[in-house]
Amino acid sequence: MQLSKQNIKLGRIRTVLISHLHGDHYFGLIGLISTMHLFHRKHTLTIFAPPELEKILELQLKASETCLCFTIKFVPLSHEGTKEIYSEEQFSINAFPLEHGIKCYGFLIRENPKQYRINKENLPDNMLIQEIITLKSGKNVLQDNGTIKYALEDYTHPPRSMRSYAYCSDTSYNEDIIPYVKNVDLLYHEATFGDEMEARATLTQHSTATQAATIAKKAGAKKLLLGHYSTRYKELNPLLEEARKIFEETYLTVEGETITLNE
Numbered sequence: 650m651q652l653s654k655q656n657i658k659l660g661r662i663r664t665v666l667i668s669h670l671h672g673d674h675y676f677g678l679i680g681l682i683s684t685m686h687l688f689h690r691k692h693t694l695t696i697f698a699p700p701e702l703e704k705i706l707e708l709q710l711k712a713s714e715t716c717l718c719f720t721i722k723f724v725p726l727s728h729e730g731t732k733e734i735y736s737e738e739q740f741s742i743n744a745f746p747l748e749h750g751i752k753c754y755g756f757l758i759r760e761n762p763k764q765y766r767i768n769k770e771n772l773p774d775n776m777l778i779q780e781i782i783t784l785k786s787g788k789n790v791l792q793d794n795g796t797i798k799y800a801l802e803d804y805t806h807p808p809r810s811m812r813s814y815a816y817c818s819d820t821s822y823n824e825d826i827i828p829y830v831k832n833v834d835l836l837y838h839e840a841t842f843g844d845e846m847e848a849r850a851t852l853t854q855h856s857t858a859t860q861a862a863t864i865a866k867k868a869g870a871k872k873l874l875l876g877h878y879s880t881r882y883k884e885l886n887p888l889l890e891e892a893r894k895i896f897e898e899t900y901l902t903v904e905g906e907t908i909t910l911n912e
């Protein structure tokens with residue numbers, strides 16, 4: 650329902666990452682899968698999740714006598730430490746452990762190294778395709794005798810930066826995750842509670858906004874997004890203010906808002 654409210658086309662979703670099996674993180678999945686089925690999805694849907702979810706989905710589909718019109722490729726997550734679980738031409742995904750009582754993973758999505766961008770204004774008409782490919786890969790084009798024919802710096806702009814996004818929910822304050830999200834461009838870190846509920850955060854293995862900000866600061870993140878707020882908070886600005894005392898570049902996530910990662 651939320652995806653369709655935001656006009657996000659379900660067909661564009663190829664991969665689902667489930668961090669852990671507390672209900673608020675996956676009870677909606679069978680509904681999403683059923684809607685994809687009703688829309689006659691053809692493409693495979695890949696789901697990364699703790700292993701128990703596979704049996705749960707099977708039972709749900711069996712009980713409703715649903716024979717899906719598309720394939721689910723289920724990839725169980727049970728490794729220790731960080732591991733690359735997915736990669737394609739443009740980006741890769743790593744899953745790493747969070748501390749939440751139940752088995753729980755965070756995800757780091759990183760763009761792969763990009764090519765140099767050709768400066769079209771400077772390009773001689775007689776440059777060969779192979780020479781353009783060489784420049785794009787970050788090398789000078791050489792003559793047969795080894796001297797430079799086209800210098801990289803004369804005909805290209807440097808590659809765009811590789812953007813990265815890390816998702817950490819749910820977790821208690823745990824400095825072990827810092828190396829996994831070092832220097833990330835955008836860090837989403839749960840902030841279920843404010844400072845006044847720190848003891849409750851520890852007890853329930855969640856984090857306060859201040860703790861989220863501390864992780865962002867220690868990890869050298871460029872920007873922090875807070876989320877997963879306890880329903881007790883009708884007003885979220887106090888959480889934001891607490892976090893900004895530690896880490897200025899903190900923002901609240903709000904359902905339906907878009908956050909853009911700069912090129």
Ligand SMILES: [Zn+2]
Pocket residue numbers: 669671749819
């Ligand atoms: Zn949880």
